[in-house]
Amino acid sequence: MKRYLGIFLVVILLLGLTGGNVYPQAKKDITITEMVSQGWTTNVDLELAKKFTEETGIKVDIQIVPAAQHHDLLKAKLNAGEAPDIFWIQTNPFAIRTELDPERNCVDFTNEKWVKVMNPLRIPSVSYNNKVYGLMLWHNSPEFTFFYNKTLFKKLGLRAPTTYRTFINACEKILKSGVTPIYEFTSQGWHQVLAFAQIGGRYEELHPGLYEKLNNNQIKFVEVPAMLQALKQMKEIADRGYYGKDFLANDGTKAVELLATGKVAMTLANPGLVKEIKKAHPECTYEWGLFLIPIVDNQTYPFNPNGPARFAYKMGKNIDAVKRYFEFLTRKENLQYRLDNHPEWTNLDVTTKIQQHWLPMEKELMARIPKSKYKLVLQSGVKYFNEQWMEVGKDIEAMYIGALTPEQVLKNIDERRAKMAKAIGDPAWK
Amino acid sequence: MKQEKVYPQYFTFVALGLYILLFIIPSVIGMYYSFTNWNRYSSEIKFIGLENYRTIFSSGGNYISYIYNTLKFTVISNVVKIIPALFLAILLSENLRGENIHRAILFFPAILSYLVIGLIFRSILHPQMGLINNVLRVLGLDFMAKSWLVDPKWVWPSIYTVDAWRGVGYVMTIFIAGLHSIPKYYYEAADIDGAGFFPKLIYITIPMLKPAITINLVFGITYGLRVFDIIFVLTNGGPGRMTEVINTAVFKEFALGTYGIGTALSTILFMFMGLISIILVRLMSRREIGL
Numbered sequence: 001m002k003r004y005l006g007i008f009l010v011v012i013l014l015l016g017l018t019g020g021n022v023y024p025q026a027k028k029d030i031t032i033t034e035m036v037s038q039g040w041t042t043n044v045d046l047e048l049a050k051k052f053t054e055e056t057g058i059k060v061d062i063q064i065v066p067a068a069q070h071h072d073l074l075k076a077k078l079n080a081g082e083a084p085d086i087f088w089i090q091t092n093p094f095a096i097r098t099e100l101d102p103e104r105n106c107v108d109f110t111n112e113k114w115v116k117v118m119n120p121l122r123i124p125s126v127s128y129n130n131k132v133y134g135l136m137l138w139h140n141s142p143e144f145t146f147f148y149n150k151t152l153f154k155k156l157g158l159r160a161p162t163t164y165r166t167f168i169n170a171c172e173k174i175l176k177s178g179v180t181p182i183y184e185f186t187s188q189g190w191h192q193v194l195a196f197a198q199i200g201g202r203y204e205e206l207h208p209g210l211y212e213k214l215n216n217n218q219i220k221f222v223e224v225p226a227m228l229q230a231l232k233q234m235k236e237i238a239d240r241g242y243y244g245k246d247f248l249a250n251d252g253t254k255a256v257e258l259l260a261t262g263k264v265a266m267t268l269a270n271p272g273l274v275k276e277i278k279k280a281h282p283e284c285t286y287e288w289g290l291f292l293i294p295i296v297d298n299q300t301y302p303f304n305p306n307g308p309a310r311f312a313y314k315m316g317k318n319i320d321a322v323k324r325y326f327e328f329l330t331r332k333e334n335l336q337y338r339l340d341n342h343p344e345w346t347n348l349d350v351t352t353k354i355q356q357h358w359l360p361m362e363k364e365l366m367a368r369i370p371k372s373k374y375k376l377v378l379q380s381g382v383k384y385f386n387e388q389w390m391e392v393g394k395d396i397e398a399m400y401i402g403a404l405t406p407e408q409v410l411k412n413i414d415e416r417r418a419k420m421a422k423a424i425g426d427p428a429w430k
Numbered sequence: 431m432k433q434e435k436v437y438p439q440y441f442t443f444v445a446l447g448l449y450i451l452l453f454i455i456p457s458v459i460g461m462y463y464s465f466t467n468w469n470r471y472s473s474e475i476k477f478i479g480l481e482n483y484r485t486i487f488s489s490g491g492n493y494i495s496y497i498y499n500t501l502k503f504t505v506i507s508n509v510v511k512i513i514p515a516l517f518l519a520i521l522l523s524e525n526l527r528g529e530n531i532h533r534a535i536l537f538f539p540a541i542l543s544y545l546v547i548g549l550i551f552r553s554i555l556h557p558q559m560g561l562i563n564n565v566l567r568v569l570g571l572d573f574m575a576k577s578w579l580v581d582p583k584w585v586w587p588s589i590y591t592v593d594a595w596r597g598v599g600y601v602m603t604i605f606i607a608g609l610h611s612i613p614k615y616y617y618e619a620a621d622i623d624g625a626g627f628f629p630k631l632i633y634i635t636i637p638m639l640k641p642a643i644t645i646n647l648v649f650g651i652t653y654g655l656r657v658f659d660i661i662f663v664l665t666n667g668g669p670g671r672m673t674e675v676i677n678t679a680v681f682k683e684f685a686l687g688t689y690g691i692g693t694a695l696s697t698i699l700f701m702f703m704g705l706i707s708i709i710l711v712r713l714m715s716r717r718e719i720g721l
Contacts, residue, residue: 068666072685079470079684098687101470187580189666246557248580248669391682398670401582412492419485419688423469 030321031059033084035077037070039188039252040088040308044341051337052328058321068189071390078105085316086325091125091134092306094383098420100311106133107312107319114330119349121305125380135326137338138307140349141271142290142365143377144194145302148266149259150287152179160291164233167294171242174265183258183267184243185250186400189393194268195234196227196396197389199293200382201300201375203227211381217421217428222410230296231399231406238400248397260284268293271362272344279343290365300375301366383426384417391416457700464694470687482694492671493679497698500675503589503661504654510594511601512646518598519605520635533606537599548663551592555579580669589673593660597653601646608642609635644714651710655703 036045041064049060063084065073070088077083078100089099096102109115110132115123118136126134146160153159153170156177161167171181186192204210206226213219221227237243244250244264256273258264260281267273274288292299312322328334332352339348339357347356379386395412398404404412421429464482466475486493518536522529539547554561555578563575578588616634625633636643658677661667667674667682676699683692 069662072681075685075687076681079687079689098471187668189668246577246580249557249577388686391686394668394671397668398672401669401672403582403670403672416686419691420471420686423467423688424471 030057030318031061032086032318032321032325033061033063034086034310035063035065035070035074035084036088037308038064038067039190042343044338044343047341048329048334048338051334052325055328056321056324058318058324060325066188068187068390075099081315083313083316085318085322086310086312088308088310090307090379090386090389091136091309092380092386093124093127095386096126096128096133098384098387098424100133102128102131102133102311105311105314107314107316107322109133109135109312109323109326112323112326114327117330117335117350117352119305119351122307122349125306126309126311134309134311135329136307136309137329137335138309138349139270139272139345139347141346141362143270143302143304144198144268145271145290145292145365146266147259147269147271147273148289148291149262150289152177152262152265152286153289160289161294162291162299163297164294168237168240171237171240175240175242179262180244180258180264181242181266182237182244183250183255183264184238184247185252185255186248186393186397187251189390189397191252191268191393192234192396192400193389193393195293195295196230196392197378197385198268198302199230199295199298199300200378200380201302201373202296202298203230203378204375204381205300206296211376214382215428217426220410220414221417222407222414224410226296227410228406231396231409233295234396235399235406248400256280260286262286270344271359271365272342272346274359274361275346276343288361290361292365292369299369300373301369302377303374304377304380306380384420385413387420388413388416460693461697461700463690464697466690468689468693470689478690482690483698485691486694486698492674493695495671496674496676496679496695499673500655500657500677500699501702502586503657503675504651506586506590507593507597507654507657508647508650510590511597511650512643514594515598515601515646516605516639519602519609520631522602523606523609533599533603536602539596540600542596544659544663547592547596547660551664552579555588579665582669582672585665585669585673589660589664592664596660597650601650604642604646604649605639608639612638644710648707648710651706652703655699655706 034049041062045062049062053059074083074087074089078087083105089095100106108131110130112132114135115132118126119140122136122138123132126132126136148160152174156170156173158170158173159166161170174181184192200211203224203226207213207224210219210224214221238247255264255267255269256276257280259267259273260277261284271290277284277288292301310326312319312326316322329338330350330352332354335348335350335352336354339345339354346359346362348354379389385392392409392413395404395409399406399409418429463475465477465479467478467481468475522533522536526532553559557563557575557577557580560578562578566572566575576584578584612635616638617630620630620634656677657675658681661673661675661678662681665673667678676695680692680695680699683689683695
């Protein structure tokens, strides 16, 4: 009898271990930890996590970190061997090596079915040595162009500027009308870098082959006149008061309110901002538009196949649960749910056929710019720049308060690039 | 005269061994790493001599300003805490009504987490929406409304103020304990001689409070040199790099993966702390001999 009981128990145990899904059955008390920067997540992530818990019993503890601290905190956690199960970084094909050291820190997802859900153009940004490590579910809207109040521009007899000079003239006129021309915010540390980095295509246009030379250490940032000019123009914009009086204290949270109430005329944002304005201020009747950042007379479209992506910690204890979670997030119905309920996005860049919600203004901008003007942004084309994004943000802030000159900002970028390249053992820096 | 020894010396060996294992050895290893190119990107660690220190003392002055900021914070934050704390302690040792409630209120900020303090004060000190500026505007004192945490002129005073708000209760508590140990008859004798508040303060209170002052100075100086949290939560080193200190820089170096430079900065901090501790210990021993 005892022998049969033993066999019975073993069979029950085996059934328990092998039964159900392709992934081992999750225990009820599993909690996946996920660390994400404030600006990359919305309530949709919380709602999807809740749905996932209802389906599997696995909880997802999403830890939202202020943008200014996320990068340093994540790196410190990775370096200390205490990273959460899932973490996010702003990806690009270079950053994945320098930011994550994926072979050491990240779970290899190459054979997961959901890899094919991502746009193939995005896969290199989450891959290293032909292995896929990340899941990027991001939009494909025109990224960080000027989002402006068309109604106000028309009222003041202004058109969307295409050169720096016309931009300055427009700002001056707007300022004189009692409206702050631009809503800029520096206290989160990242936004101020966009005006410099999103026009990387213009630098490349003015100095052909620049990205390659920078990546081969044949030229330094400080030796590129267009970059110096860009920073000088950004400083001029700040000094002329076009960002408003206390822009250094702004953290981005007032953008919707200030735009909707006509207190500011424009900001560097994604077009989906219009959805937020409509939701928070249904009474607002302003018409909105987009134009390219005209610093250094830029008219290149900021092409960027990269974006924030999720990665899983190789030393984490819940890898199977994370795999189930990623599979869940990439199901068609959940992709559609994400897009339909996202406060900002108008599209989701995936291969799965879902219903997209492109806005007329983004379609109009994309149609207006010839494909030959679609140029890779600086952070995606140049090595060792994206990794120091927040540091560059600090330097630009220092430039705005007069503590650093534009030349010093560029020199600091070069110094940090050299430091990282040498640490990695990049042959171009030997 | 030789003092009578109660316990044999080998009783200290276990504690000493643990101290060496947990403090001395890691510190020495840390110092060694400051002479290497230790970083996150390569598993090979090479000895590079003084290269990291050269980087610190020669790269555009940034690191020098972090060291300067740390020393400046150490001095000023102690001054703005110790002096008010002394007067508060005297005030709250005068048998005031509800003095325990006052003490508790003053001590309360010391138990709050830095993160909470950071969030509260970033909101209170916001130039447009902050409580302080709004109150000033309501009172018609618009000219006094400042960009507290982003104006280069006001950012340090704002940090010192918040730091003092948090720390003054703690310093005051140590002073209160010190004040209770001063025999009352000194003051009674001084009263008979007709001494006022300040002569009593200078000739009785302060000399008798020297041990408490020394403790507060030691705590304050070591806190000041190691400062990180309050800066990180209030300004994260900004605006620009105006309020960066050694430990925020160490944190950033570790985040960048350049551990070698990070450990070199930590070593510099250690040297400062070591030097100041030796001076303080010497001063304390001299005082003890004097007594």
